[in-house]
Amino acid sequence: MMSPSAAKSLRETTATVSPSQTLSRGIQALEILASAERPLTIAELAGALGVHRSVAYRILRTLEDHSLLVRDDAGRVQPGPGLAVLARGVSRDLQTAALPELTQLANTLNMTAFVAVWDHQDCVTLVTVEPRHSAATLAQHPGTRHPVNTGAPGIAIQSTMSEEQWAARAPGLPYRPEAAEARRIGYAASHDEVIAGLSSLAAPIQVPGGRPAAIAVVYIRREQDQAAVGEALAASAARIESQLA
């Protein structure tokens, strides 16, 4: 008699088993290091984790064994190359299928092109391609988090779901009305939303057995032929999907 009237089988995140304390702390250490601006001393890391220094030391040594963390000459710690190796496995098929499409788009349109996947409240950028002559990079490096409610990729992802499906999978997050329009025309648009003067367009990608994703471009707002660009994105998304099937 566990589930009283359990809203069943959407693979609910019940989370009843308690997470591993040591493993949580180790991951938390990596998260702290990833968002730190400079290498940290062990004492600083211990303080940030809220654990005894000797506990941090053991965690650190373990992470170091796997190259997830390296130390400079003074013993300060920073993220290690092993993390790049692990990240290579994230949606690997999507990454490889998207890369040629992204280079194509970036260079024919002269815009920054990228692929992002949905993760809880955010979109996470996985691959980006800059155009040939990019004066300033438009700050869409791989690993960047971006609120799913802001920008074209989020709208594109919403456009693959009905409002009910969205409410079920993203409880609490509003459903943007632009999603309906995006579903109709095949791509989503966002202007001056993240940064004033910047626009982005995105088309959704459905990954079998994976998280919803989107392919997008970002550019300095100009009088472009938005429809043409959007359709190019949708075509790229379709080719990527067909390759993933």
Next chain:
Amino acid sequence: MMSPSAAKSLRETTATVSPSQTLSRGIQALEILASAERPLTIAELAGALGVHRSVAYRILRTLEDHSLLVRDDAGRVQPGPGLAVLARGVSRDLQTAALPELTQLANTLNMTAFVAVWDHQDCVTLVTVEPRHSAATLAQHPGTRHPVNTGAPGIAIQSTMSEEQWAARAPGLPYRPEAAEARRIGYAASHDEVIAGLSSLAAPIQVPGGRPAAIAVVYIRREQDQAAVGEALAASAARIESQLA
């Protein structure tokens, strides 16, 4: 007065404190998933880890909490987007400084350009840029491991050290004679070494407080002006280093 001949105190890796069992297993789980070709069931993962299924279950739940792991509709597990976020922190300054140089090189030379950092026995690729019209990608995705003894980046990294320094920092690994030549001319070359018909050139990058790295190009062997390309690499490396200082 550091240590003239005293080879000690190079921050020896004595490793006497025992690593955390749970954390090790969690990381090992991620490594298994990253190199797996398809999503794994919990039982498969438990088997690969050599632990009881319920232990794997707890680890898995913890990793899932941090988005380092996601599950498909059938409950099978695969690497999650959180890993991309963590990887963004790896040599971040190097990544951002290198990106414009890489796009420049890739498009003017029409070759795949990338940056790799030294990690134990390997070089790990961090950032890559494909040229405009890359027929087939030359398989240098970020996160790729590559033996440090094979290819131009390894030689370039060796060229920044004397044979004694290399022996101290990479015990057991041979010192390639090409390193001396590379040190003289400022870049390293490798032909038909990794894959027959492919060549690579590389110049070393010294990252203050970080691991030795290299910027490199790979291309289909042709009668190029190797010296010109090599000098372009060395110039890029110098600009990157000056930006990191």
Next chain:
DNA sequence: TGGATTTGTTCGATATTTGAACAACAAATT
């Protein structure tokens, strides 16, 4: 050269993890 700061080690107490057994569910199978 000293003194202050940080890293690294050891070891008993205890809180965390472990693994077997069980329950629930889904998909083939007969």
Next chain:
DNA sequence: AATTTGTTGTTCAAATATCGAACAAATCCA
């Protein structure tokens, strides 16, 4: 349909891995 087989998810006492204080040894800095 009922049965089998394969999963995932839960619980709890026992075992042990982890915790944190106190100590030793480097390293930095004025």
